[in-house]
Amino acid sequence: MFPLKLFNFPLKIRVVLTGGGTGGHIFPLLAVAQELQDLKEKQSINVQLYYMGPLEGPVAIDPAEFAQHGIIILPIASASPNNATNPIEKIKSVLLNIKGTIQCVWHLWLLMPDAIFSKGGFGAVPVLAVGSLYRIPILIHESDVIPGSVNALSKKFATRIAISFEKTISYFPYEKTALVGNPIRKIFFTEHDAAKARETLALASDAPVVFFSGGSQGAQSLNEVVMNMLPNLVERYHIIHQCGTRNYPTVSQGADFMLKNNQYRDRYKLFGFLNEEQTAAAYACTDLIVARAGSGTIFEIAAMGKPSILIPFPFAAHDHQRENAYAYASTGAAIVLEEENIKPHIIFEQIKMLMDNTYKKEHMAQAARAFAKPDAAQKIAQELLHIANANINL
Numbered sequence: 001m002f003p004l005k006l007f008n009f010p011l012k013i014r015v016v017l018t019g020g021g022t023g024g025h026i027f028p029l030l031a032v033a034q035e036l037q038d039l040k041e042k043q044s045i046n047v048q049l050y051y052m053g054p055l056e057g058p059v060a061i062d063p064a065e066f067a068q069h070g071i072i073i074l075p076i077a078s079a080s081p082n083n084a085t086n087p088i089e090k091i092k093s094v095l096l097n098i099k100g101t102i103q104c105v106w107h108l109w110l111l112m113p114d115a116i117f118s119k120g121g122f123g124a125v126p127v128l129a130v131g132s133l134y135r136i137p138i139l140i141h142e143s144d145v146i147p148g149s150v151n152a153l154s155k156k157f158a159t160r161i162a163i164s165f166e167k168t169i170s171y172f173p174y175e176k177t178a179l180v181g182n183p184i185r186k187i188f189f190t191e192h193d194a195a196k197a198r199e200t201l202a203l204a205s206d207a208p209v210v211f212f213s214g215g216s217q218g219a220q221s222l223n224e225v226v227m228n229m230l231p232n233l234v235e236r237y238h239i240i241h242q243c244g245t246r247n248y249p250t251v252s253q254g255a256d257f258m259l260k261n262n263q264y265r266d267r268y269k270l271f272g273f274l275n276e277e278q279t280a281a282a283y284a285c286t287d288l289i290v291a292r293a294g295s296g297t298i299f300e301i302a303a304m305g306k307p308s309i310l311i312p313f314p315f316a317a318h319d320h321q322r323e324n325a326y327a328y329a330s331t332g333a334a335i336v337l338e339e340e341n342i343k344p345h346i347i348f349e350q351i352k353m354l355m356d357n358t359y360k361k362e363h364m365a366q367a368a369r370a371f372a373k374p375d376a377a378q379k380i381a382q383e384l385l386h387i388a389n390a391n392i393n394l
Helices: 023-042 063-068 087-111 122-133 149-154 166-171 194-200 220-236 245-258 276-285 295-304 317-329 344-355 358-371 376-392
Strands: 013-018 047-053 071-075 115-118 138-142 160-163 177-179 209-213 238-242 268-271 288-291 308-310 334-336
Touching: 013 023, 013 087, 013 122, 013 376, 023 047, 023 295, 023 376, 047 087, 047 122, 063 071, 087 122, 115 122, 115 149, 115 376, 122 138, 122 149, 138 149, 138 376, 160 166, 160 376, 166 177, 166 317, 194 276, 209 220, 209 276, 220 238, 220 245, 220 268, 220 344, 238 276, 245 268, 276 295, 288 295, 288 344, 295 317, 295 358, 308 317, 308 344, 317 334, 344 358
Parallel strands: 013 047, 013 115, 047 071, 115 138, 138 160, 160 177, 209 238, 209 288, 238 268, 288 308, 308 334
Antiparallel strands: none
């Protein structure tokens, strides 16, 4: 377990945050940044935060949001060779990473931070490589049951390792690894009024709510199955659907066609991407969540204490979403449906079964709340300050 006591801090501590460009990387960084800023006020510690990594990605960096958390952005070039579809793109990705490494050599030499916090992803590779050469203390966090490639390599030189699932301990050195959960933003642990949440999302009726979420990038197969059962869904429920920004035009067109002249048309609310407040409102007023099984999504659902149906993305690296889903479902908090089984009639019957079973839903909600780890971000923030202080006092 990470220590919680802080002492003998210098006038200023510099912490670099890094990670790839998906919501699963960016949102935990913001959660930890929020805790570091809170500790800065409570403990009278002067902490300066920096983000060093790519600005582009499935979830692009929002400079205004980072500025609100007191984070100075130092962009670096980065690209994953795994995303390259031809030899020329692979060469470009290699050159970009060489450029990013040179940028890190310069940035980290000038800054010489007291600690680095990495969420993994290819965007973190140059920072971790150069940081380890400079012997800067590094804390890495693994969100999934099966570690990603970058974290699996980083374990050799990481000072401390934080994990989200108990099963993950077998992949890392036991003596420097701690189970803390996945750091999520405080808004998801705040009590919300369901009626106000309905107003926030402009839900037009008092019908029960089902929330479909494909994560920060959307989920095409989930979007398709929602479209196919949409008339049946809105007849019974209010539907909140996060389809992914790039999918929004197509899904919106499909919904207009499926619900043409439907008397319950106003029960369908479509969003490309939900911001922090909208996501919290959607969780707060929903009765059931149908979602992919990214770790961030799972821990947000748990924090809000909601029953869920999880559909793991079958092509995720190392099949980590399936491992996440079954680890979470083993607590009784969720039901798992495999991708090949998300036919409209199957998923509709699962939704109907749960929505009609109040006892089952409440049991799942209780299991979700028991799984949640509300102090994950705080523990990571505390440990970052601990290793930074130890480094300064060497």
